[in-house]
Amino acid sequence: MSSLTEEAIHDFLRHKKQKDEDVAICECKYDPEDPESACGDGCLNVLTSTECTPGYCPCGELCKNQKFQKYEYAKTKLFKTDGRGWGLLADEEIKAGQFIIEYCGEVISWKEAKRRAQAYETQGLKDAYIISLNAHESIDATRKGSLARFINHSCQPNCETRKWTVQGEIRVGIFAKHDISIGTELAYDYNFEWYGGAKVRCLCGAASCSGFLGAKSRGFQQASGMRLPWFKKAFLGEMRQEASTSERLRRGEYSVEKIPLYDSAEDEPSTQAFTSANFSTLQFGVENNNYSVIMDVDRASGHKMDSTPMDIEPLDSVRPNGDARDAVNSDIVVSKKKLKRLPKGKLKNLHQKEFDHKDAVAFLASKEAQEEILTFEEIRKDASSNLESLYDEIRPAIEEHEKDTQDSVPTSVAEKWIEASCLKMKTEFDLYFSVVKNLMLTPKKSGNIKHPNGEPDDGVKLLTND
Numbered sequence: 001m002s003s004l005t006e007e008a009i010h011d012f013l014r015h016k017k018q019k020d021e022d023v024a025i026c027e028c029k030y031d032p033e034d035p036e037s038a039c040g041d042g043c044l045n046v047l048t049s050t051e052c053t054p055g056y057c058p059c060g061e062l063c064k065n066q067k068f069q070k071y072e073y074a075k076t077k078l079f080k081t082d083g084r085g086w087g088l089l090a091d092e093e094i095k096a097g098q099f100i101i102e103y104c105g106e107v108i109s110w111k112e113a114k115r116r117a118q119a120y121e122t123q124g125l126k127d128a129y130i131i132s133l134n135a136h137e138s139i140d141a142t143r144k145g146s147l148a149r150f151i152n153h154s155c156q157p158n159c160e161t162r163k164w165t166v167q168g169e170i171r172v173g174i175f176a177k178h179d180i181s182i183g184t185e186l187a188y189d190y191n192f193e194w195y196g197g198a199k200v201r202c203l204c205g206a207a208s209c210s211g212f213l214g215a216k217s218r219g220f221q222q223a224s225g226m227r228l229p230w231f232k233k234a235f236l237g238e239m240r241q242e243a244s245t246s247e248r249l250r251r252g253e254y255s256v257e258k259i260p261l262y263d264s265a266e267d268e269p270s271t272q273a274f275t276s277a278n279f280s281t282l283q284f285g286v287e288n289n290n291y292s293v294i295m296d297v298d299r300a301s302g303h304k305m306d307s308t309p310m311d312i313e314p315l316d317s318v319r320p321n322g323d324a325r326d327a328v329n330s331d332i333v334v335s336k337k338k339l340k341r342l343p344k345g346k347l348k349n350l351h352q353k354e355f356d357h358k359d360a361v362a363f364l365a366s367k368e369a370q371e372e373i374l375t376f377e378e379i380r381k382d383a384s385s386n387l388e389s390l391y392d393e394i395r396p397a398i399e400e401h402e403k404d405t406q407d408s409v410p411t412s413v414a415e416k417w418i419e420a421s422c423l424k425m426k427t428e429f430d431l432y433f434s435v436v437k438n439l440m441l442t443p444k445k446s447g448n449i450k451h452p453n454g455e456p457d458d459g460v461k462l463l464t465n466d
């Protein structure tokens, strides 16, 4: 029996090619009297956040639902903010709901994202460009990316991220939450999306500012070990009257003294990838906001920069062919953390050590017992990955409500989560029960326990006492 390894899942996600029968074809029919008829708001694909596939859409060239694929970005411009490094602003009037730009970057596994985030921090890169893509993958725009990487966070944003399916792949776009006038800075809420750790004080200036960047993201929670969504706590036996973020802020739990911080205001342009003030950053993107060259020219002198720590490569143009999805061949390990209650009610994150059942079963009991354990192990893995996918699916619902209470999440979502969590726990129980049962049934080598025949069968292994 072959087990589905995490590498295999990652490989599958990387190389997933859309089959003909999987292409979503809408029922739009172009009517010259009504331009909206060619895949406007009523298009079945638009309604399900799926782009039409060229060559399949009944509206052909007139299809309006290929914005990611045709780079139909809004006009934007880079500018230097006060204290938050570079930012991106609207260079034209933008309508509510309008697609502004795709968040491009290298698609990497969650585990690799975690590794890179730590590495970048060690290297002294103060701006973080990793956002979450799905339960298993993240997008890293540190070295390769589009202008979207320069969009700053705001707790009261005028933009939001939305996930669209484009030729079978999930892609992240920045969309206007409401009308945005020319010259206004673009910003979205990094919560849920961002992997920048727990160290950046938010300078967005909004009245409702949560204090830190990405305070609700998994990255933040893992780095700080502070908060888990109610549904996770519920199933870890942690459900209790939890203080809200603002209460915690008031109590000083996010206080500067307790968390090592830096301000993006302290950014040294020379340590920034692509963000040096002297870079000709405004020269590109005039037409479609795509990078066309690696920017390494000093704008003032026109000379090549001497010390460019990293070159940012253009990405928009390569992504559809798959190059941009050059995921690092790491395992997909969606963080497996266990909460441990510490004195004074604090929570501590502990890495849950993966028990290698393959090794364990090798010296356990009979072949049947080994197979039984491996079967349960596979079922458990499926349930676990199902739960992680569900987390990704329901995240927008939670984000929408932006609260951390059970009431804020629709019942249907809560029920789904409960069902998947129970299923996962059941599969864990079955697995561990099987391990214990088979352990107990395996005769011991030393002591008085003897095999019924006096000598062990070939198929039966003996446990040692050492």
Ligand SMILES: C[S@@+](CC[C@H](N)C(=O)[O-])C[C@H]1O[C@@H](n2cnc3c(N)ncnc32)[C@H](O)[C@@H]1O
Pocket: 083, 084, 085, 086, 087, 126, 127, 128, 129, 149, 150, 151, 152, 153, 154, 196, 200, 201, 202, 203, 204, 213, 263, 264, 275
């Ligand atoms: C995706 S980058 C945005 C572009 C960045 N300003 C630059 O110059 O490249 C995210 C980084 O910008 C800074 N940043 C974004 N929003 C911020 C905010 N509201 N307050 C403080 N720093 C912010 C942080 O350093 C963060 O790691």
